[in-house]
Amino acid sequence: MHELAVTESLLEIVLESARENHARRVTDITLTIGALSSIVDDSVQFYWDHISKDTIAEKAVLHFNRLPATLKCLNCDTKFMLTDELTPCPNCHSINLTILSGEEFQVDHIEIIKEEANNNETTS
Amino acid sequence: MKQRVEIVKRIMDSNEQLAQQNRQKLDQNQVFAINVMASPGAGKTTFILQTIKGLPENMRLGVIEGDTAPVTIDADKITAAGMPAVQINTGGDCHLDANMVGLAIDQLDLQDIDLLLIENVGNLICPAGFALGNHANILISSTPEGDDKPYKYPNIYRGIDVLIINKTDLLPHLDFNMDYFREGVEILNPGLKTFAVSAKTGEGFDQWLAWLEEKVSENQA
Numbered sequence: 001m002h003e004l005a006v007t008e009s010l011l012e013i014v015l016e017s018a019r020e021n022h023a024r025r026v027t028d029i030t031l032t033i034g035a036l037s038s039i040v041d042d043s044v045q046f047y048w049d050h051i052s053k054d055t056i057a058e059k060a061v062l063h064f065n066r067l068p069a070t071l072k073c074l075n076c077d078t079k080f081m082l083t084d085e086l087t088p089c090p091n092c093h094s095i096n097l098t099i100l101s102g103e104e105f106q107v108d109h110i111e112i113i114k115e116e117a118n119n120n121e122t123t124s
Numbered sequence: 125m126k127q128r129v130e131i132v133k134r135i136m137d138s139n140e141q142l143a144q145q146n147r148q149k150l151d152q153n154q155v156f157a158i159n160v161m162a163s164p165g166a167g168k169t170t171f172i173l174q175t176i177k178g179l180p181e182n183m184r185l186g187v188i189e190g191d192t193a194p195v196t197i198d199a200d201k202i203t204a205a206g207m208p209a210v211q212i213n214t215g216g217d218c219h220l221d222a223n224m225v226g227l228a229i230d231q232l233d234l235q236d237i238d239l240l241l242i243e244n245v246g247n248l249i250c251p252a253g254f255a256l257g258n259h260a261n262i263l264i265s266s267t268p269e270g271d272d273k274p275y276k277y278p279n280i281y282r283g284i285d286v287l288i289i290n291k292t293d294l295l296p297h298l299d300f301n302m303d304y305f306r307e308g309v310e311i312l313n314p315g316l317k318t319f320a321v322s323a324k325t326g327e328g329f330d331q332w333l334a335w336l337e338e339k340v341s342e343n344q345a
Contacts, residue, residue, distance in 0.1 A: 002217075002218055002219055002249070002250035002253060002254070004217075005217065005219075005221060005254075006135055006136070006253075009135050009136065009137075009138055009139070010135050012138065013131065013133055013135065013137075013138075014131075017129055017131050018129075021127070021129050023129075027126060031135075036278065036279060037253075037279075038249055038252070038253065038279050085275065086274070086275050086278055086308065086311060086312070088311065095307060095310050095311040095314075096314060097311060099282075105134065105135050105136065106132060106133060106134045106135060107131045107132070107133050107135060108130070108131065108132055109128055109129060109130045109131055109132070110128075110129050110131060111126050111127070111128055111129075112126070112127055112128075112129055113125070113126055113127075114125065114127055
């Protein structure tokens with residue numbers, strides 16, 4: 001459900017950046033989503049298709065970089081990736097863990113088509 | 125011609141900026157604010173009412189009630205207890221955000237409040253992602269929900285400052301493995317401050333209230 005709110009924030013960021021860069025259209029948006037961020041990419045896409053209508057970012061393709069959750073054991077320094085279940089350290093079974101990555105949720109970059117300059121258009 | 129524009133911006137930044145503005149307003153008025161989160165039916169309102177009952181009479185309270193629908197049942201209970209309460213109807217949204225809380229804060233006379241209790245929408249997923257500007261995040265987990273909740277909703281357990289285990293009076297009737305529950309919590313949030321209470325009977329409230337009173341007076345020092 002909260003994907004609607006975050007997709008609105010995403011649109012705001014994309015449109016602001018597009019404006020600053022004199023974009024005519026936004027064609028692609030690349031996002032990083034950590035496995036622990038509790039964001040469902042299908043939902044973001046669903047809301048995106050609706051709320052980007054009639055903006056210069058309409059029909060932009062969303063690309064999702066999914067980052068796995070990486071944890072480090074503070075007891076034995078073992079680094080491991082979390083799959084589905086929350087688990088203690090696979091090496092020493094300690095539950096004294098810290099999260100190294102997996103919480104990210106950000107826009108990395110967008111691809112835009114620039115406004116054409118009025119007087120000195122190039123044909124190349 | 126296509127051109128790539130680097131952005132690298134966290135999508136939650138705008139909410140977090142608003143949360144910081146809320147925090148400034150609270151701090152200017154020396155208001156200590158807590159964000160109370162839980163699943164529906166965990167006993168948030170009962171817990172808040174029991175907390176209000178146990179706090180010293182000279183402590184000035186305010187309450188912000190988040191609800192998904194325009195019913196004022198919870199806010200009515202709070203105002204009946206004599207507290208200034210503002211209800212936020214999220215219009216079906218699953219969480220409070222910094223903007224909604226900012227609007228509610230503006231309706232309260234912050235100069236006359238020492239402690240602000242914000243009751244979030246009943247949900248274990250969405251509220252975890254939205255900073256509000258409060259000083260402490262409280263999660264109420266009630267025993268009938270089961271001992272596996274930390275494992276199923278890790279995010280909300282990670283961002284909290286205090287965990288309340290509610291409905292301890294029901295423990296004799298449930299298969300709730302407290303060790304398993306606490307181990308999950310410890311993985312996610314080592315050393316988390318935890319109070320086991322029954323909001324119905326008031327059992328276990330002394331320590332929670334002592335913690336809260338201390339925080340409120342520290343905030344005014």
